[in-house]
Amino acid sequence: MTGPIAIEGPTTLTCDVLVIGTGAGGASAAATLADAGVDVLMLEEGPHVPADVAPRGLSEALPAMWRGGGMTATMGSTPIAFAEGRCVGGGTEINSAIFQRAPDEVVESWARANDLPDFSPQTLAPLYDRAASVVNASLMAGPIGPPTEILRRAGEVMGWKTTALERGRRESFSPRHEVSGFATGARQSMSTTLIPRALARGARLLANCRVDRLAVQERRVTSAVATATDAQGRHHRVTVNAIQVFLCAGTTQTPSILQRSAVRKKIGRSFQLHPTIRVLATFPELVNAHRHELPLVAITEFMPGLRFGGSVFTLSTFGLAAAEDWPVRGRYLPEYAHCAMYYAMIRPDGVGRVRTVPGLTEPILSYGLTERDWRRLRDGLALLVRALLAAGATRVIPSMRGHPGWTDANRVEPDLRYGLLRDRVALMTIHLFGSCPMGRNLELFPVDPWGRLAGFDNVIVADGSVLPGAPGVNPQATIMALAYRATDSYLAARR
Amino acid sequence: VALDQIVDALLPEWPILPPERRVSVSAHCVRFVRRQIALSPAHIRFGVRILFTAFCMFAFLRLGMQPLGAVSRERRAAALRVFATEQVPPFVALERVLRSMTVVAFLDHPDVLTAIGETPLPARDPAAAQAAAP
Numbered sequence: 047m048t049g050p051i052a053i054e055g056p057t058t059l060t061c062d063v064l065v066i067g068t069g070a071g072g073a074s075a076a077a078t079l080a081d082a083g084v085d086v087l088m089l090e091e092g093p094h095v096p097a098d099v100a101p102r103g104l105s106e107a108l109p110a111m112w113r114g115g116g117m118t119a120t121m122g123s124t125p126i127a128f129a130e131g132r133c134v135g136g137g138t139e140i141n142s143a144i145f146q147r148a149p150d151e152v153v154e155s156w157a158r159a160n161d162l163p164d165f166s167p168q169t170l171a172p173l174y175d176r177a178a179s180v181v182n183a184s185l186m187a188g189p190i191g192p193p194t195e196i197l198r199r200a201g202e203v204m205g206w207k208t209t210a211l212e213r214g215r216r217e218s219f220s221p222r223h224e225v226s227g228f229a230t231g232a233r234q235s236m237s238t239t240l241i242p243r244a245l246a247r248g249a250r251l252l253a254n255c256r257v258d259r260l261a262v263q264e265r266r267v268t269s270a271v272a273t274a275t276d277a278q279g280r281h282h283r284v285t286v287n288a289i290q291v292f293l294c295a296g297t298t299q300t301p302s303i304l305q306r307s308a309v310r311k312k313i314g315r316s317f318q319l320h321p322t323i324r325v326l327a328t329f330p331e332l333v334n335a336h337r338h339e340l341p342l343v344a345i346t347e348f349m350p351g352l353r354f355g356g357s358v359f360t361l362s363t364f365g366l367a368a369a370e371d372w373p374v375r376g377r378y379l380p381e382y383a384h385c386a387m388y389y390a391m392i393r394p395d396g397v398g399r400v401r402t403v404p405g406l407t408e409p410i411l412s413y414g415l416t417e418r419d420w421r422r423l424r425d426g427l428a429l430l431v432r433a434l435l436a437a438g439a440t441r442v443i444p445s446m447r448g449h450p451g452w453t454d455a456n457r458v459e460p461d462l463r464y465g466l467l468r469d470r471v472a473l474m475t476i477h478l479f480g481s482c483p484m485g486r487n488l489e490l491f492p493v494d495p496w497g498r499l500a501g502f503d504n505v506i507v508a509d510g511s512v513l514p515g516a517p518g519v520n521p522q523a524t525i526m527a528l529a530y531r532a533t534d535s536y537l538a539a540r541r
Numbered sequence: 542v543a544l545d546q547i548v549d550a551l552l553p554e555w556p557i558l559p560p561e562r563r564v565s566v567s568a569h570c571v572r573f574v575r576r577q578i579a580l581s582p583a584h585i586r587f588g589v590r591i592l593f594t595a596f597c598m599f600a601f602l603r604l605g606m607q608p609l610g611a612v613s614r615e616r617r618a619a620a621l622r623v624f625a626t627e628q629v630p631p632f633v634a635l636e637r638v639l640r641s642m643t644v645v646a647f648l649d650h651p652d653v654l655t656a657i658g659e660t661p662l663p664a665r666d667p668a669a670a671q672a673a674a675p
Binding site: 114 | 553555556573576577578580581582583584585622630633634637638640641642643644645646647648649650654659662
């Protein structure tokens with residue numbers, strides 16, 4: 047891979063197409079454009095972290111590759127911790143590389159609700175196929191390990207449908223690398239797939255370069271004004287003049303850039319996420335989850351509203367879960383080889399906002415769950431706990447402060463009869479989307495069905511922010527598919 | 542200094558490390574927690590600082606007008622635990638943030654992994670590590 051270009055002073059760059067952001071959307075757009083012979087410049091706020099120097103533990107990965115060092119949460123009566131990548135490759139460098147297509151009924155509901163033409167499971171299928179081919183989405187052959195088998199058994203015992211999960215991979219890897227960028231290069235993230243491809247076809251990449259604002263003239267963005275940080279930590283003003291802009295900075299940063307550029311209509315007002323509650327399960331037998339891949343099966347019986355899966359388990363992610371409620375969970379630290387972590391994730395009705403506050407570098411995210419969301423989370427937790435106990439867990443501890451966990455499935459429903467304790471529950475998510483959703487009526491939606499920003503002739507949004515709603519699954523595949531859709535449409539119009 | 546003393550008090554008691562190892566692991570955790578706070582978004586960083594100041598005042602009173610450094614690790618940790626059980630959600634969040642970051646750094650440390658029988662990953666070339674740093 048050709049490395050990022052270096053900046054050593056105030057600089058003005060020119061390109062045909064500027065792609066802001068190098069995550070699943072930005073990389074897909076940039077590689078498609080570069081394949082078509084377009085002059086592309088990619089800007090990335092975070093650093094380029096090559097596989098050979100990739101962090102090898104969570105404590106190295108958090109400061110190097112995660113936004114805000116991973117210390118990010120939504121505001122609201124129940125804060126929700128969230129994770130975002132901030133490096134070349136974006137979220138694809140820190141997620142679990144699970145590849146899932148949005149369920150057909152979800153795609154159809156999006157098409158109906160937002161009046162999206164030519165938008166159906168059939169029309170999206172080839173776009174998903176392209177994305178799957180890029181990341182080599184594949185099922186793992188043979189036994190995957192106890193954490194997967196436990197979840198599969200839990201589904202079987204309860205008579206629920208389970209689904210094997212495809213993962214973007216080239217070879218098996220140690221879970222120690224899953225949270226740290228895959229030093230082996232096995233993870234088929236954007237930095238190992240589409241970004242090298244774009245660079246090989248002549249695209250340029252400028253990392254450590256944060257876009258401050260877009261310069262707007264009537265219905266066009268004429269340039270992006272950015273701040274680059276060099277290897278010595280010095281900041282330099284960079285101006286990029288471009289004919290066309292692809293805004294792919296992600297669900298929190300795309301609306302923030304637009305708001306900083308005085309583009310506010312409908313921007314950042316329908317932000318969504320997948321609220322997730324985790325449980326820590328202990329087993330009499332050795333699980334050794336830290337030596338195996340994360341569970342590559344999901345319980346999909348209640349999809350798309352509710353889904354059960356397994357979390358990445360390393361000693362440090364286990365420590366994070368224990369630290370949520372140390373007096374209760376700290377004692378299980380020596381028993382880590384007998385533990386595994388699972389989660390219940392809902393497709394919510396709640397929405398939030400992304401707000402940019404003058405003087406603050408990061409936007410403020412607010413999010414609120416509806417009563418229906420709380421009920422669904424409560425039901426999900428109850429079902430998951432009962433399934434894990436039926437699958438042989440000796441204790442299942444929810445992410446609720448002060449809760450000792452359940453050992454008896456008959457106690458779960460009575461204990462939760464009044465719902466979750468909202469001031470004690472710890473929710474998290476790694477899926478953010480929908481802050482600039484696409485739709486036909488531009489009085490209601492900020493982006494049209496092909497990603498074109500309302501009111502502008504030369505801005506296309508192609509990242510998680512354009513998703514019309516919660517997909518109920520890992521959004522990476524959908525983000526890539528919609529980025530291909532937007533880029534193909536742009537190239538067709540350009541020809 | 543108070544932050545360093547609290548991070549040291551939050552180190553897990555398992556596995557038990559030889560004293561000289563514990564000192565170096567503690568220093569590693571302190572560096573990590575400080576860096577994490579510095580990297581966090583401004584509104585979160587500001588909140589952590591305000592809450593930590595409130596905790597220091599609480600601890601000073603709770604510990605009989607003694608600074609944190611003058612009491613044992615156990616009493617420091619106990620003060621934070623009491624602070625967090627005041628049923629004020631931000632107080633709980635402060636304890637959780639500090640402990641989470643401390644535990645992550647602790648459980649990634651090669652000396653800790655060796656002590657529990659896990660194989661630490663080989664050390665990386667320092668120059669390459671520096672190049673990858675943000």
